[in-house]
Amino acid sequence: MGYEDIKKWREQHIHEQMNHEQLNNFHDELMIKTVQSAMEKVKEEQGKVPAPFAFFLMGSASRREQSIWSDQDHGIIFDGPNQHQAYFQKLGTEIVDGLEIVGYERCEGKVMASESRWTKSVDDWKQQVINWLDEESWQSLRHFSTFFDSRVLLGEEKLLKNVKQVTFSYIQNHPKIMNRLVDNVGFIRKGVGVFGQLLPEQSGTRTGQINIKTMALFPFVNAIRLLVLCNQIMKTPTVERFAALKTKYSFLTEYQILFESLLAFKFQFTKDAAEYEEVHYIPLKKLSKKDKQELKEYMKKGAELFERTKNTIEKECSKW
Amino acid sequence: METVLMDNLWVIIGTFLVLLMIGGFILLEAGSTRMKNAGHIAGKTIFTIGIGSLVFWAVGWGFIYGEGNWFIGLSDFFYGDTSFNEEGLSPAVDFIFQMMFALIALTIAFGGFAERAKLSAYVVFAVLFSALVYPVVAHWIWGSGWLAEHGKQDFAGSTVVHLTGAMAALAATIILKPRIGKYNKDGSSNELAGHNQVYTALAVLLLWVGWFGFNGASTFGVSEAFFGYVILNTQLGAAAGAVAAMLLVWAITGKADVPTTLNGALAGLVAITASCGFVEPWAAVIIGAIGGLIVYASMRFFDRARIDDPIFALSVHGTVGVWGTISTGFFATEALSSGADWGLPGLFYGGGFEQLGVQILGVVASGAYAFVVSFIILKVMDKVMGGLRVSEEEEIIGLDMSEHGSYGYPENIPHPDEQQAK
Numbered sequence: 001m002g003y004e005d006i007k008k009w010r011e012q013h014i015h016e017q018m019n020h021e022q023l024n025n026f027h028d029e030l031m032i033k034t035v036q037s038a039m040e041k042v043k044e045e046q047g048k049v050p051a052p053f054a055f056f057l058m059g060s061a062s063r064r065e066q067s068i069w070s071d072q073d074h075g076i077i078f079d080g081p082n083q084h085q086a087y088f089q090k091l092g093t094e095i096v097d098g099l100e101i102v103g104y105e106r107c108e109g110k111v112m113a114s115e116s117r118w119t120k121s122v123d124d125w126k127q128q129v130i131n132w133l134d135e136e137s138w139q140s141l142r143h144f145s146t147f148f149d150s151r152v153l154l155g156e157e158k159l160l161k162n163v164k165q166v167t168f169s170y171i172q173n174h175p176k177i178m179n180r181l182v183d184n185v186g187f188i189r190k191g192v193g194v195f196g197q198l199l200p201e202q203s204g205t206r207t208g209q210i211n212i213k214t215m216a217l218f219p220f221v222n223a224i225r226l227l228v229l230c231n232q233i234m235k236t237p238t239v240e241r242f243a244a245l246k247t248k249y250s251f252l253t254e255y256q257i258l259f260e261s262l263l264a265f266k267f268q269f270t271k272d273a274a275e276y277e278e279v280h281y282i283p284l285k286k287l288s289k290k291d292k293q294e295l296k297e298y299m300k301k302g303a304e305l306f307e308r309t310k311n312t313i314e315k316e317c318s319k320w
Numbered sequence: 321m322e323t324v325l326m327d328n329l330w331v332i333i334g335t336f337l338v339l340l341m342i343g344g345f346i347l348l349e350a351g352s353t354r355m356k357n358a359g360h361i362a363g364k365t366i367f368t369i370g371i372g373s374l375v376f377w378a379v380g381w382g383f384i385y386g387e388g389n390w391f392i393g394l395s396d397f398f399y400g401d402t403s404f405n406e407e408g409l410s411p412a413v414d415f416i417f418q419m420m421f422a423l424i425a426l427t428i429a430f431g432g433f434a435e436r437a438k439l440s441a442y443v444v445f446a447v448l449f450s451a452l453v454y455p456v457v458a459h460w461i462w463g464s465g466w467l468a469e470h471g472k473q474d475f476a477g478s479t480v481v482h483l484t485g486a487m488a489a490l491a492a493t494i495i496l497k498p499r500i501g502k503y504n505k506d507g508s509s510n511e512l513a514g515h516n517q518v519y520t521a522l523a524v525l526l527l528w529v530g531w532f533g534f535n536g537a538s539t540f541g542v543s544e545a546f547f548g549y550v551i552l553n554t555q556l557g558a559a560a561g562a563v564a565a566m567l568l569v570w571a572i573t574g575k576a577d578v579p580t581t582l583n584g585a586l587a588g589l590v591a592i593t594a595s596c597g598f599v600e601p602w603a604a605v606i607i608g609a610i611g612g613l614i615v616y617a618s619m620r621f622f623d624r625a626r627i628d629d630p631i632f633a634l635s636v637h638g639t640v641g642v643w644g645t646i647s648t649g650f651f652a653t654e655a656l657s658s659g660a661d662w663g664l665p666g667l668f669y670g671g672g673f674e675q676l677g678v679q680i681l682g683v684v685a686s687g688a689y690a691f692v693v694s695f696i697i698l699k700v701m702d703k704v705m706g707g708l709r710v711s712e713e714e715e716i717i718g719l720d721m722s723e724h725g726s727y728g729y730p731e732n733i734p735h736p737d738e739q740q741a742k
Contacts (some may be wrong), residue, residue, distance in 0.1 A: 195572075202511075
């Protein structure tokens with residue numbers, strides 16, 4: 001199946017996806033087909049895949065939080081000598097081109113398998129992750145958090161698990177890093193003002209619109225990532241992370257219900273978006289009074305969950 | 321005799337302070353706009369105050385204070401009185417102090433031209449505004465015109481200086497239309513952020529200090545050291561304006577916006593300008609705070625009305641100038657109004673609605689005159705000069721280059737030829 005065919009298939013069926021779960025399954029299918037197609041193409045030009053590997057997703061795709069439009073965030077990990085780097089970067093570049101044709105925008109931050117930072121051998125990946133944590137700068141910890149939200153879409157899952165295992169050992173030996181990771185995502189853009197009003201964009205083409213991604217979704221996503229890091233849980237989709245954490249932290253039940261309902265809320269208001277940028281914003285005028293109340297509740301509870309997570313990590317994880 | 325000399329000395333110090341406010345306006349306008357226009361803004365301001373000074377000397381003073389009628393003065397042109405008065409100010413001191421106010425009004429008016437008007441438009445309008453707009457309103461209120469006879473209170477010029485300047489700015493803004501990139505096709509507005517908030521903040525501080533001369537020396541003397549009281553009110557008004565604007569913008573948008581806070585301080589100063597010699601300190605706090613609140617509301621109003629006001633001249637000097645003038649109708653005390661033989665007490669001091677009515681009448685008449693005459697002048701200029709606005713290309717490369725041939729920050733902006741080569 002060529003990229004253009006996959007694109008057509010996407011256009012024909014994407015609006016048939018009835019909910020958030022179905023939509024994300026469909027995205028996975030689309031991307032698997034695209035990656036397979038890219039692999040075929042590269043095989044024809046450069047020969048067979050030279051080593052076992054895994055193509056993994058990051059960002060919203062990996063966490064299964066994609067809307068109708070999404071950008072690309074992905075990488076490759078291969079089990080073999082560094083001389084294979086060129087082959088896999090070539091494959092990465094082909095995947096990027098293919099996904100772009102199918103309808104996934106290139107990542108502005110270049111978190112893509114075509115870049116050497118995101119395509120590496122297992123050993124180099126382990127070293128890179130340790131370097132990021134050792135450096136503990138704002139940028140390096142951002143890279144780390146991005147990497148940690150990774151999920152294998154195609155290939156050998158154990159390769160990625162190996163690298164994540166290194167992460168867990170590192171954190172166990174350097175528990176103070178957890179405080180830095182908390183600070184790294186601690187800034188939450190305020191969504192509700194002192195009068196209890198929603199705070200939309202004040203200028204530009206998004207005037208009067210609420211950034212649901214940064215103001216509502218991120219506090220949940222970031223809090224849950226921190227808790228799985230601290231509890232050495234491999235799962236990536238936020239909903240699955242919630243499920244795995246719930247047995248230990250019963251207070252999470254309430255937040256999981258809210259988060260799932262937030263995903264449904266986002267799906268409902270962004271399913272007809274015409275372009276990628278639009279899926280992060282909801283115009284206030286589209287919301288009823290009840291919708292606004294609901295959105296405020298998500299923002300309030302998201303911030304509350306982040307606070308509770310901070311305290312939990314302070315107590316449990318950063319002082320092993 | 322010694323007191324008279326001190327009176328003269330105090331007013332000439334005030335003159336220096338007010339002239340330094342021009343430096344404040346340069347920093348304010350340059351800091352609030354893009355760097356490609358910074359040199360132009362600095363240069364044209366100095367150039368136009370040169371023009372304004374000459375016009376004021378030739379005809380401005382005569383139109384304001386000359387012997388004439390209810391509408392305009394008609395003597396004392398090409399001023400040159402070298403006499404010395406045993407009482408009151410020496411004529412030359414009075415003249416030079418008054419000239420500074422005309423220059424401030426002119427500079428405020430040019431706020432509406434920012435980032436898109438031709439240099440030639442500045443030149444012509446500097447002459448016509450300084451001759452035909454400002455002196456008429458000043459004659460009505462401060463000369464022997466019809467509003468002065470009604471007892472209109474405007475201690476240092478909320479109406480005469482700020483509102484008159486702002487009305488001309490409004491006319492210019494409407495005729496010039498918004499800057500390229502300010503509004504999107506769907507009507508939403510983009511923030512064309514100023515290039516240097518530190519400039520803007522220092523501008524506010526410079527203006528604030530200058531305002532002590534603007535208001536303080538409008539006592540025209542040192543008698544009973546009343547200037548101290550006037551400056552106290554000025555300080556309180558500015559402080560309350562800054563605090564109120566910051567709290568309001570934070571409450572509404574969730575962000576403690578710096579330009580709004582700075583505009584709040586200026587709004588407090590503009591608001592208290594009319595009333596600083598008539599009200600009690602607690603009232604100065606309220607007048608300044610309300611100025612700070614309405615300046616933000618006004619900024620949002622003009623933005624949504626698609627009136628592009630790059631340095632917020634319409635809101636800071638116009639909307640708040642109106643409020644400042646009307647405020648004495650509420651807060652003027654008996655001792656400082658009728659007791660000082662300048663109008664009547666305000667509504668809250670048992671003066672009824674009379675002074676309030678006079679204030680409103682003054683605002684409406686002065687505002688309407690300044691707007692209509694400026695609009696006609698600018699429309700005629702637009703026709704005769706083949707447009708007031710630079711071409712799209714010139715606006716994009718910046719007025720530093722299009723109007724003057726060199727950038728204010730040459731190291732930071734590539735020359736247009738180099739830009740093309742890339």
